[in-house]
Amino acid sequence: MLSSWDKWMSKKHKKGQICRVWLYLCGGKVKMEQNAHRFQDLDSQPGDPKWVDVIEKDLHRQFPFHEMFVARGGHGQQDLFRVLKAYSLYRPEEGYCQAQAPIAAVLLMHMPAEEAFWCLVQICEKYLPGYYSAGLEAIQLDGEILFALLKRVSPVAHRHLKKHKIDPILYMTEWFMCVFSRTLPWASVLRVWDMFFCEGVKIVFRVGLVLLKCMLGSQEKLKVCQGQYETMELLRAIEPRYMQEGFLIREILELPVSERDIEKEHLSQLRLWKESRGELRCKSPPRMHGARAIMAADPPSKQDLRQRPTITVEFPPSSKNTEEEKDKKKTNGQKTETSPPETANQHLLPQDQLLPGQPQPLLKDTPLQGSNQSLSSAEHDTYL
Numbered sequence: 001m002l003s004s005w006d007k008w009m010s011k012k013h014k015k016g017q018i019c020r021v022w023l024y025l026c027g028g029k030v031k032m033e034q035n036a037h038r039f040q041d042l043d044s045q046p047g048d049p050k051w052v053d054v055i056e057k058d059l060h061r062q063f064p065f066h067e068m069f070v071a072r073g074g075h076g077q078q079d080l081f082r083v084l085k086a087y088s089l090y091r092p093e094e095g096y097c098q099a100q101a102p103i104a105a106v107l108l109m110h111m112p113a114e115e116a117f118w119c120l121v122q123i124c125e126k127y128l129p130g131y132y133s134a135g136l137e138a139i140q141l142d143g144e145i146l147f148a149l150l151k152r153v154s155p156v157a158h159r160h161l162k163k164h165k166i167d168p169i170l171y172m173t174e175w176f177m178c179v180f181s182r183t184l185p186w187a188s189v190l191r192v193w194d195m196f197f198c199e200g201v202k203i204v205f206r207v208g209l210v211l212l213k214c215m216l217g218s219q220e221k222l223k224v225c226q227g228q229y230e231t232m233e234l235l236r237a238i239e240p241r242y243m244q245e246g247f248l249i250r251e252i253l254e255l256p257v258s259e260r261d262i263e264k265e266h267l268s269q270l271r272l273w274k275e276s277r278g279e280l281r282c283k284s285p286p287r288m289h290g291a292r293a294i295m296a297a298d299p300p301s302k303q304d305l306r307q308r309p310t311i312t313v314e315f316p317p318s319s320k321n322t323e324e325e326k327d328k329k330k331t332n333g334q335k336t337e338t339s340p341p342e343t344a345n346q347h348l349l350p351q352d353q354l355l356p357g358q359p360q361p362l363l364k365d366t367p368l369q370g371s372n373q374s375l376s377s378a379e380h381d382t383y384l
Contacts, residue, residue: 023111025197025291027126028118030300039114042086051088051096055081058098062105069105079113080105086117091124097132099177100124106181106193123179126294127201130284131177136169137282139176142201143168144269146208149257153209157216164228171235175208183238187245195252200290202259203252210251211235214242259289 023029032039046052059077063069068076083104088096103123107116124131130138147168151158161168174182179196181189184207195203215234216222225231241247273280288294 020111022107022193022197023115023119025294026119026122027291027294027298027300028115028122030298031121032114032118035118038090039086039117042089043082043113045089047085048088048092048095052085054098055084055088055096055101058084058101062101066105066109068109076105076108079108079116082113083108083117083120087120087124090121094124094133097177099174100132102178102181106189122294125285126288127196128176128179129287130282133282133284135281136173137280138284139173140169141266141269141273141280142176142205143172144273145262145265146172146205148265148269149205149261150209150212153255153257154213154217156218156222157212160216160222160225160231161212164231166228166231170232172208175211176204179204180207184243184248185240185245188243188248191245191249192252195249198291200259200293201287202257202262202289205262206252206255206257207248209255209257210248211238211242214251215239262289 023032059080060069060072062080066076068074069080071077080101084096084101087100087104088094100120104116104120107119111119128138147158147161150161180192184192192203192207212235215238216225216231225234270280288297
């Protein structure tokens with residue numbers, strides 16, 4: 001599917017619809033159904049003042065030119081605050097990490113606050129466990145894995161970074177913790193996130209390896225970066241052609257890095273970590289490599305996957321029911337044939353003889369009136 005994405009999308013989905021699948025791919029829909037009203041309970045709580053103050057300071061920094069977040073105190077920033085505050089209450093031992101804000105903001109651009117919250121939970125617990133914990137040990141360990149994989153993918157780039165003693169944590173932290181949402185152009189971000197939700201963290205590793213290979217993978221390119229400072233400046237300003245959607249996705253799909261490669265290197269780097277630094281202080285759950293692994297670990301039921309209607313409409317009585325009522329009235333009229341016609345219909349008044357304030361009867365061809373329960377715009381319509 002991923003190798004022929006454009007063809008598959010043109011036949012199966014309209015533009016923008018695939019983001020609705022994120023909730024199902026990550027297991028957020030199942031989690032939400034299994035924890036009904038949990039988000040509402042968390043949302044109603046005041047929150048830890050320590051985290052609330054930090055969250056409020058970060059709200060205006062997330063995609064400030066996007067229409068959802070451009071207004072201070074607007075609905076986008078309000079929902080972002082709700083999601084981040086709810087997560088800090090949901091995982092009080094972790095609290096809030098600044099890298100969670102752009103993740104939550106991207107989710108809110110495509111779904112309501114409750115769904116964005118459960119997607120954020122799944123990303124933090126299944127896809128990137130330990131990334132947002134104190135000490136950032138998980139991201140440091142993945143940095144060592146990335147550097148080890150780079151030796152196989154691009155020996156030239158690996159030697160250069162090793163020669164100048166540039167630790168992976170210096171250039172890959174924002175890439176991985178924000179899933180490239182603050183690095184790539186928007187079209188590439190969405191494509192990478194589609195693949196990330198499908199196949200897991202190996203997509204994040206592949207993107208990082210492709211960018212390092214393209215920027216530092218030849219001697220000619222290394223002529224302009226003779227030191228640590230020049231190398232870091234080069235990695236902060238990646239050439240647009242390497243981030244272009246078509247080029248980047250093709251390179252990602254062709255890169256021979258699998259889940260097995262990542263897990264094998266993970267065990268190797270974990271052993272080296274224990275030898276040099278001791279045991280990890282953060283005991284995070286095992287990482288799930290994509291939607292298939294998540295669904296296998298927690299199989300969803302049909303009840304968990306049912307869709308909630310976002311629009312509720314009150315329909316007038318159907319014509320079928322109206323005909324049945326007329327038939328009943330005719331039957332009752334035949335049983336009381338001895339009574340005069342005036343008494344049989346004395347409770348019915350002509351249209352022009354209705355009493356003041358009395359509602360008019362609904363005509364058969366009356367158009368459907370708008371319902372006052374049609375949408376919850378703050379939660380649904382804004383995000384469609």
